[in-house]
Amino acid sequence: MRQILIFVSILSLSFAKSVTLLKEAQLTEELINDPRYIIWETAEGLFEVEDLQDANDNDNATLFATEDDVSFYIYTPEHPRDGVEIKESQLHNILRLTGFRINRPTLVIIHGWRNNFESVVNDRIKNAVLLNNNINVIVVDWSPIAAKGYIRAQGSVLAVGNYIGDFLLRLDDELNHRIRKLTIVGHSLGAHIAGNAGARTNGLIETIIGLDPAGPLFSKSRTDNRLDPTDGKYVHVIHTNDGMLGWGIRMGHVDYYPNGGKSQPGCGIDLVGNCAHSRAYEYYAESLTNDHFVSRLCTSNSDYTRGRCSSNPSTRMGGYPVEQGPHGDYFLATNNRSPFARG
Incomplete structure (x- = not known):
């Protein structure tokens, strides 16, 4: 070596x-x-x-995020393709500059490591959710930090999450866009940033959706910098690459494990897990227009594949808004390629 x-x-x-x-x-x-x-x-x-x-090395962490680190791109049903970038200091002009509407619910999308606002994770989710929903979409760009090494990016999730949380609190306090109208979805490190943003708002975000939350350098015993059920009123998590880029521990009120949550069919020789890790947002994006990701409450994927949970409660993974009743671990199988949902 x-x-x-x-x-x-x-x-x-x-x-x-x-x-x-x-x-x-x-x-x-x-x-x-x-x-x-x-x-x-x-x-x-x-x-x-x-x-x-x-x-x-303690110097790797970003303790405080600034306007230089985080931007917000606003999309609406009237303008679904060309997002308008605003900075936190422009919040009071968000209605005039972007077409953002206070009376609509809002979906906030947070990308992961090595991504930016133009990355496919944002496009897939944003385009799908705007097809059938009268909502605002905010795509968060934290690429100035996400473009750095993993250690630096991972050490910054608390600072970035706090910055986003403060922005959302100002939307509520100053513009009367209520916290209860917000859903946050984050992929990989973005899932933990979503959790930190929720914690910053005292757990008042209506729904947080974690898409294959990142695993390296996070600790089960430390919930102060990662996604956990206290971060929002309802936390919905999809695991697809446990043990490599993702992390399969229970982090939500409901946790979904497609194909067991480690590797994904159709990914071939997925040496370092990139394909399986990306499937989390691909499944979620598809679920926004296809509600056939039926899953079963079960104790393990082994029991699920052996049919031992066929009479257990079922629910649908993903969607907008997500179904908020289920709690526990749910399992399902998918197809090798899109459409992934089997029904």
Whole structure:
């Protein structure tokens, strides 16, 4: 392992001393399975390997987010394609500048690591929810931080969540757009940011939806920087890549485990979990126009696949608004490709 890392040191990225760039042939099973490292497949088909031991450096965390770190893009049924960017300081002009309407409910979308407001996670969800709903959509862009190494991005989720939470509180306090009209959906690190935003509003957000919340560097015993059921009135979580980029512990009032929540059919040789991790937002986006993600309350995926839970309560995963009655762990199977829902 040490020899491999030394050999590729000439490929090291300049933005972080703990990150190395590898080709697929240079990845070993030992490296992939070692929790010391997080591996991300780039758009060029290379793999960034980051040493998480450097997370002990307190300088990695962003303690306070600013306008330079977070922007808000507003979409409406009248303007579903071209979002209008506003900063927190422009809040009082949101109605005049964007077409945002106070009397409508609002869906807030928060992307994950290495993404930005133009990333596919935002487009899939935004486009689908605006098809059949008279709502405002706010796409949060925290890419100035999300573009950095994982350690820095993970260490900043509390600051970014607090900043978003303060923005939503100002919408309520100053413009009378009530907290109860808000739903927040976040993917990966964005799921934990959504949780922190909810905690900042004292758990008053009506619904928080976590899409495969990120796992590396988070702790089950620490809920102060991650998604948990106290963050909103109802927390709905979808797990698709437990043990790699995602984390499968119970984090909501209801937690869904499509295909067991670890790997996903149709992803092929998903070396570092990118495909399975992305399926969480693909399933959710599809659920906004297809309510056939029927799941069953069950104790394990093994029991579910053996038919031992066929008489248990059922519910539909995802949708807008989500069904708020179910509590516990729910399992379901999907198709290999879209449409994923089986009914």
